[in-house]
Amino acid sequence: MSLTILPKPAFQEFVSRMLADYRVAGPTPKNGAYVFEEIHDASELRMDYPTTLLPPKKFLLPTREVLFKYTRQNGGVLQDPPESPPTVILGVHTCDLHAIQLLDTVFSSGQYDLHYMNRRKKTLIISIECLNPCDEHSFCKSMGTLTADEGYDLHLTDLGDRYAVDIGTQAGEQLLAKYANARAADKEDIQQLNAVISAKWPKFPYRLDFDVSELPSILELSMKSPLWQELGDRCLACAACTNVCPTCFCFDVKDEVELNLVDGQRVRQWDSCQLDEFATVAGGHNFRASRALRQRHRFMRKGKYILDAHKHLGCVGCGRCARACIVDITPVGVFNELYRQQEAGS
């Protein structure tokens, strides 16, 4: 919408002021890595972080959440209206921004998911432009997620001593007006912003050997590729890949009982298609019994099924699954190998 400037001291102030009214989460250092964590002081933030262990998804779709509480007395269900504090997530990279747009589509289309959407509606997102690649695993440029035109309330670009702030929504504009002392961008700011943006693109390599628009058709023709068995032979079915994924949204639902054995709650928690029992039915039959089939399912979802259903790719190129995999199964490796097999076959 429009461009404003926030000098870095003013940004610190902006964050401090928001802390009074919002739960504020952002990238912070932890054990030699970075995580999205609720902060209580602006100085905890590391806005120039490379990547985080888990994506900011956990603030919208928590690893575990109560759907409702019940009491077995009279068989009653007590609705627990999903309440979450108004939240600002700071420092979201554009790959994760694309992932959140997918999650928004998944949980708002078809059957409307109140639990996710109530949290989402109370969440403001302040994203930040990536100016340097985080490491050798990310492939955002290939996936088209190295920048974003929408999905944020405010979007920051680091200009050294100040941030250029792009206002994405009215809510973002109001947040800025209420909590920050921003000034309008002048000609020099815009020139520097343009210089920073054009300097960044060449720093990011293309890692896919083909254009991402080919990915769904490459996968569609790869159902019987021998690669799936190779991956299955290596995969340990640990589900680390899906646990760190910003777009994975599958979940399990279970009941928990209080010690009084009368009251309890129904809980949903993250689940993984990589786990053995994921597609098992009551009689014990498992429709994806082998790790090869489960790996295939995962990559098909990332590059095709989710796109078919929700018009967004299920992979945003963040590289987290590649970093997490201890047997070195990577989306770049898989997609490029499938492409190579098809080129060799045709």
Add this chain to the structure above:
Amino acid sequence: MVAIASYPQTQVIPNFERDIYLPYLAKIVDIRPMTALEKVFTIELPNGMSLGHRPGQFMEVSVFGVGEAPISISSSPSRSNGTFELCVRKVGDVTTALHNLKPGDKVGLRGPFGRGFPYENFRGKDILFVPGGLGLAPLRSLINQVLDERAHYGRVIILYGARNPGELLFKDELKAWGEREDVELHVTVDRGDETWTGNVGVVTTLFKHISIYPRNTVGITCGPPVMYRFVLMEFFGKGISEGNIYLSLERRMKCGVGKCGHCQINNIYACQSGPVFSYREIKGLEEAL
């Protein structure tokens, strides 16, 4: 990949107020033991509500403190007057807890979910039902619907197989169907016992007893996963076309609303696009059968 036909299905109307995961309470009014493992539960809906289901749809049934499980509706819309029936095999935590309930106890319900049988499209045709084992539970909903509007359909042929005589479900109804002039019923068991005088062998061995007019016949099957391929071969052997074969597929639908991922068959959520599919819709789908 596969276009799912637009035959009648429940329309999803987004509701921004209602929590899709919150069950409502309903009372069990009758429990009929059926076999050592199966019981039929009659459930009364609150406030004289009607379920408004289609044969082939399923419910998410809660026993609070244990969990929730998808269970197919066993009664036909034609006989669901404020109540409906579930035929439940005691096989997991939730179903075991259900078996321990008594009339008057309450369960949590969500649903009905999924796409049922497009039975209006079967009118004027002969219908060949091939339920195996507990597969009779969902097909009974359709069979009774068809029998309650019998004049609309051609021949009604039922080939039913169970593992042994003790596992035959709905024996009273089987008897009644067998006595009807307008139903051709053939029953078999994998292994007989000293009292059993009927057919012995898997359900596909019954196909030799019937002759059909393939161009005017709809073949419908539901049963344990291992059964589908063999029944399909018999359907094809009889000349039934792919578009006239319907299967109800079992999956563990945890949410029922196309989110949780457990019932996914390639790119299709069985809880939304199924569990009933025509063979034409799923024949290219890996992992479907």
